[in-house]
């Protein structure tokens with residue numbers, strides 16, 4: 502099984518949320534910290550499509566005293582070698598029943614997802630089922646140790662790819678932005694284009710003017726947080742106190758979110774949501790870069806968590822006293838090369854052409870439909886006019902027939918009357 506630090510982090514952060522007793526750390530400040538904690542907990546989302554299932558499984562496992570105890574004493578190694586998953590055999594019956602129920606729900610959710618996909622894409626069932634690696638597909642009714650193992654390993658793997666995907670997404674975002682900028686400039690006449698180019702250049706320069714950004718994880722950066730965010734005396738800066746203060750969920754380690762929260766002060770120097778020239782997407786990319794930089798230097802055992810020991814060790818390194826300025830995204834070379842941009846633009850063109858083709862086909866179909874409807878309409882209208890003409894004729898002829906009939910009746914009657922009269926006169930005579 503893969504190394505799964507994030508899982509441990511997840512387990513621990515949720516266990517802290519459920520079981521920790523609030524500790525009054527520094528009087529009046531406690532309430533503000535507590536609110537911040539609550540907000541953070543609400544926002545914790547792994548971003549995985551089976552996030553809810555993952556969280557529910559952990560929550561249910563937490564209700565078992567035996568498993569909870571094992572969880573609190575487990576280390577990364579225990580999770581890595583599957584020892585923790587084996588503990589599942591010892592949890593209470595009602596916990597197992599609840600887990601079975603969760604798995605059945607998840608299977609049924611995925612089945613619906615599959616059905617929706619199958620209906621629209623007509624892909625084969627087996628290859629789609631393989632996409633769901635977080636549960637054992639051979640057993641759809643009960644939750645077994647295998648399920649816990651698969652859930653842990655898949656979540657770990659997926660979370661490890663998460664940062665790489667975020668960088669990739671950002672790259673595409675930047676290329677699209679540049680593409681649109683170029684297209685916009687192309688659409689202008691020379692005079693306007695030069696004016697716009699000048700304006701854009703000015704905005705770019707304005708964006709690059711900002712106070713010095715400290716290197717993340719350096720003493721200068723931490724001191725600024727200590728002084729400005731925590732409101733403490735700079736003379737009394739103490740790494741151990743700093744660590745405890747920013748381990749907001751009090752689980753003894755700084756996780757990715759707790760680290761990223763430390764960079765807000767630096768990011769605010771460069772990015773202001775009110776400014777046209779500051780792109781908040783770039784700010785989030787910058788935050789990710791900062792976190793990666795600190796993790797690379799401080800997280801010695803690579804479990805994506807900073808322990809107190811690791812943190813204190815980092816303060817002894819010479820890089821800790823780095824007074825150089827952090828190179829922001831704008832100081833480094835673009836996240837894409839010109840060749841990559843060209844490829845991206847070619848892809849966009851292909852997609853646009855495909856869309857245009859589809860729109861053309863649709864338009865042609867509409868035209869055809871319109872013609873058909875119109876011709877049918879004409880027929881109906883024509884038929885009506887012919888019909889009404891016929892109706893008039895028919896009426897006329899009926900009128901004619903009627904008068905003939907009346908006339909002949911009258912004649913007949915007249916004849917009869919004449920005949921009667923004659924007969925009477927004959928009888929009388």
Ligand SMILES: [Ca+2]
Pocket residue numbers: 748749750751752753754755756759
């Ligand atoms: Ca923590």
Ligand SMILES: [Ca+2]
Pocket residue numbers: 800801802803804805806807808811
């Ligand atoms: Ca670590």
